[in-house]
Amino acid sequence: MSTQGHDMQRGLKNRHIQMIALGGAIGTGLFYGSAETIKLAGPAITLSYLIGGLVIFFIMRMLGEMSVDEPVSGSFSHFAYKYWGEFPGFVSGWNYWFNYIVVSMAELTAVGIYINYWFPNVPHWVSALVFLVVITLANLMNVKMYGEFEFWFAIIKVVAILGMIIFGLFLIFSGINGQATGLSNLWTHGGYLPNGLGGLVLSLVPVMFSFGGIELIGITAGEAANPKKTIPQAINQVMWRILIFYVGALTVLMIIYPWNQVGLDGSPFVQIFSKMGITAAATLLNVVVLTAALSVYNSGIYSNGRMLYSLAQQGNAPKFLEKLNKNGIPVAGVLASSGMTLIAVILNYLIPGKVFMYLFAVAIIAGIINWTMIIITNLKFRKAKAAQGEADKLDFKTPLHPYTNYLCFAFLIMIVVLMTTIESMRMAVYILPVWLLILWIGFKAKKSAR
Template sequence: MARKNLKRGLKNRHLQMMALGSAIGTGLFYGSASTIALTGPSVMLAYLVSGIVIYFIMRMLGEMSVHEPVAGSFSYYATKYWGGFPGFLAGWNYWYCYIMVSMAEITAVGIYVNYWWPDVPQWLSALICLIVITAINLVNVSAYGETEFWMALVKVVAILSMIFLGAYLIITNPLGYPANISNLWNYGGFMPNGVWGLAMACVVVMFSYGGIELLGITAGEAEEPDRSIPKAINQVIWRILIFYVGTMFVLMCLWPWNQVGMESSPFVQIFDNVGIPAAAHILNFVVLSAAVSVYNSAIYSNARMLYGLAEKGDAPKVFMMLSARGVPIVGTLVSSCITLIIVVMNYLFPSQIFMYLFAVVVISAVINWVCITLTHMKFRKYCEENGVHSKFKSILYPLTNYVSLAFLVGVIVMMTQIPDMRLAVIALPIWLCILYAGYRFKVSRHNKSNVE
């Protein structure tokens, strides 16, 4: 089978750093200020609660990935344990979601490059990034893993530096530790906008965690998946506590919550107050690396999802074509070429396009997580009926499945209360109908070919 030709070239260090990097995106660097405005110091609670739910979902995906490490990830599992349409929906929704993510991140690349060189057209920066990253992904899976390792390292070092420098400021602050801890409750309380503000913040926070399910996609090419995948997933909760909750704790202690990010990014504030004059330039380099990193991962994962869809007959067989080095070359090129659309859109609508894409992406991410949660329940039922013992069990099944589903439904409900996200919720049933029509077309063609 063609699946055997995929090269297991992702080393344990690649997976560990990819897992670290997937939990740190531009949402933390630039989006944290708006999240803080919604909920104040309780933003720490928003990141913690949402992060715990994401960890539950990752353990569900991890259990299935360790049991059967394949390229198609949860699309393959949905087909096997749930049915044809759920697998079709999960795979194509994931691919579509990350095509949109690719477009959003490559647009962000143009924005960040403009900070240094405002005369460079946004579309040109996007095109150069697309060509370079596509070329890297066509070399082999190790080239992708190595590139992602170093770009993720930039993000990790930036976050850790901010936390250490922030801790230094807390201790040496004129107020003196622990007096500055009172910033956590002095300005309207720990939860100044109440439970409603916290719930609204959870919606925004959840999308900071988008992409973390990439670990499941890597299972088909990971060396020693039985060992490396559980190790990477088990560390997710600690990353969330350190990188998100830890960062927010430092920010909330250093400044009154209603002053964080008012004049610049919270990260720029940290570096400025330590006396680093190039703070804004450092941050711009970090967020540029973060955007390129996410685009790199999106191209990688989209090619593998198309490969997995083709393997089970949900996409044309041409997507199973591999290069001599085991790269799904057609899937990589097609995903990259479709992303070219955004180069044209950046030329036509350079200022508005990012928010257009964001509205489309957010609901797709929720569908991905719902599919993983429901598929895992079907998987466990299959295991119980057939006496199968998985090696890496999820936590507190099925309680965590129900908790996760309830939380995700709550996210969709809260999205209707945010004007910029309301359109995505309205479009959800339309998108599901389009996917179902595509599935019925695929089934009818399959039946017709069998008759002939």
């Protein structure tokens, strides 16, 4: 209950939920982070995304099972608090907030990289600051405004990727100058697995960054007009979206251009068409990747405001964050989250050019904590439902429960172990226990203050 007498509004329609789900699956991880994956896996990047996508699909089904049964704002933090305990609820909520703060910082950093394609002399921090202000203002209006922003952002991404796939297929079979590209780039530069199985397995680490934030589908349940219908639809479509937008687009890129000539100094999508001399396509794609970054930042501000609101309702955050304005917007939560992402602006000012990979690694670790919490909470949720005799009445069951829970959990442990072998990501693994200790201290401080 809001301290201002207002409630959250169910202003997100089916088309909004569908596009929010899609927006969560298509962002900087695909458009920029895929450069790192290509370096590790080569043409087998498509297989990397299939494996990672399958794991994420199962985790989303676990979240969906709970969200459809209890469509509340705050999503898995609420479920962890209710079915696991106070500390897991505290950890789940604050870690999700922290995760999306880091992801939002990475997206703001990527915005500066994309703007430099047209204006190379504009500092990254300037671009980041401008877009931070614009997106924050949009999120302070009403939830429908957020939904409309995200709807059109996602439409641009979808149309552009489909257009790129179609144009890429044209190049493969006809060629710009009448000479077809053919399929040989998939195996003539070291083979389909140029770095062997080791490269494929290592590539799963940056792949998982691409899926960070997809759990936003569950966060929208509290403001969805018909959650029992729209949430299952959105989650079930995640798999084919990954097939089309990730696997389809990257397969086309790997065919039309040698994988070993893709650099790390920009989006592979823009680089490839630019190096092929198709500047119009490169410029258009740069608009798209910029839109994608803004889309994820938009979702970050939205979800973080709601998570702080949920934490305040639980008593796990200051009460002022529970306040809603007349439009049902958690203004304090939105402004607090937006204010934290200002750190990205400062970092881009202090260490330009190095920020993205640091944030990239920390975001993966925070995402792994989120997904692990969902997996374990779902096991406890199902156990509670079984004890109440309601397990068979669930409308949206996780396939092959509980075996998929255990499989996904083992996969996430493997990702953390792999991160210790990658120099640029090792520090993030060391941050993990420190972050959990900070959360434990915060929880104990909250308990003692009662």
